[in-house]
Amino acid sequence: MSNSQSKNSQKKSKVSRRRFLGDMAGTACGVGLFGLGIGLYSKSANAIKPLAIRPPGALAEEDFLAACTRCGICVRDCPYDILKLAQIGDDVPTGTPYFTARTGPCEMCEDIPCIPNCPTGALDHSLVDINKAKMGVAVVVDQETCIAFLGLRCEVCFNVCPVRGKAITIEPKHNKRSGRHAMFIPVVHSQDCTGCGLCEKACILEDAPAIKVFPEHLAKGDLGHHYRVGWEQEKANGGSLIKAKDKHQYNLPEGVRYDYEGVGLITDEAGNPIIDQSLIKPKQKTELKENKKPVSNNPLDILNQGIKEAE
């Protein structure tokens, strides 16, 4: 009796163990699929780098998406009511705060009320000077329709810019078309631009503005790390990094000589470089002879080579 009972329970436990394992596997698979779905959705939802602009002090996008609880306290604290929380289906990850510069730019409050109540630090509490904010960078996107480029006076973006005279400057340029006027071209300096979007709001063009604020990673390129901007290095080091006695490496046409000790290019009296035939390798010599066309002094002629012939 007891024997059969134990056998029975053994059988039972085997069956229930199998069922248990099956249930577990099923659950794990189901939940895994659910997770995969959300994961893939998040990849696409977060990958659309928002054109909408984040509030001042927002961390870099990857950190921001981990830090922002989507509580909307910043939305509540904004005295101008420009901030919105993204709704599902928007181009911005669900629930995260943003503003649309064209309709409601950041008014650059001096006390930055949207930041201090942010519970997680998704909006960086160490930002206390609104002029140091980096919400984005304004870009003069349409240099064909912007009326300054058409030769008209406008400068509205320059005049509304809260970092006046620094973030946007007006650079006079010769108006080639008329031949005798200046064009007053707005130029954005990303170093000082806060991305508030007041210029985008103020732009006098209809619907779409000529100047737009973009998140910095969309607006700016990334200079290769091997480039050194000489004049900036000079400023930082209090002088040129290249000493007078350093021998320069010049990519000069073959046979042309350059004297680095102050004389410069070795030329004849007319200013044309003297070709030292002894420096030219014999193979190149023959090539030079074959190429009978004289090289134009205007580099544009070389760039445009073939365009006219094709036409």
Added chain:
Amino acid sequence: MVAAKKNEIIGKEAIEKKGWWQSYKWLLLRRLSQISILLLFMLVPICRWLSPEADCALGWIIKGNLASSKVFNTIPLTDPTLLLQMLASGFSKIAMDAIIGAIIVLVFYFLVGGRVFCSWVCPVNIVTDAAFWLRRKLKLTGGARFSRSIRYWVLGMILVLSAVTGSLAYELINPVSMLHRGLFFGMSLGWFVIVAVFLFDLFVAKRGWCTHICPMGAFYSLVGKVSPLKVRADARSACDDCGECYVVCPEPQILKPVLKGEEKGIFPVIQAGECTNCGRCVDVCAEEVFHFGLRYKNNQSKVNKAIGNKHEVIT
């Protein structure tokens, strides 16, 4: 169960015996709590809407939403599951406000019972309760059956998801935060998610979302496992097997062991973390078997009295 089928209106017997208020008390208090919490968050927006000129900023009793909020602009509150996801995502520079806020919330729900969040605060509860009510009215039975422990897997899954994506990925679709946020900041397509939860609960699985899937509920269940405030069944010997509590309870599987466990020596306290402390069982029981109490105290002496004079003991 037999009696429950006989009584078309759940709690009819209780109403007859205890009166209307005693039979709906906890349900009404719960709805009051849910709605007043929504209203508290809405005070200033409503004020601004009514009188755009007035300075309503003083009215910020609580600002934000259930994910994070500030009480009187000073005391931070943060959803601890959100903080967990944040930690899992690898974001390490979390400001103190969020950590303090999560601790405050955690301590509060530890004291009153983890899933008090679910039944007394969460706005989705109103939606799923409505689906359950309609399901009963339409006499819909059956549907998909799956394990109630799935929610713990989902909780683990959303943490892994945060780690893998490095973001709060679950927040993209979390219906709980979506509804609460949407009510104050705009829902748009979010309504589809809420309708989906409603229809899921109505047609696919009985009480499908809250008691099977929701990872927030799972987290608060874990908190509730150690909470001191519990539903007790000290007077369980008075139970007349009407089965109404099984019908109204969102987690009926936790009732039976306690209700029928006297011989097995099971403590007369619903210790399971899944209990939401909604108090509906307290409402519908005509025999006044259930009451809220602390989990530790053994009320045996009171029980003896209870059997003699039930109305005195219920506190």
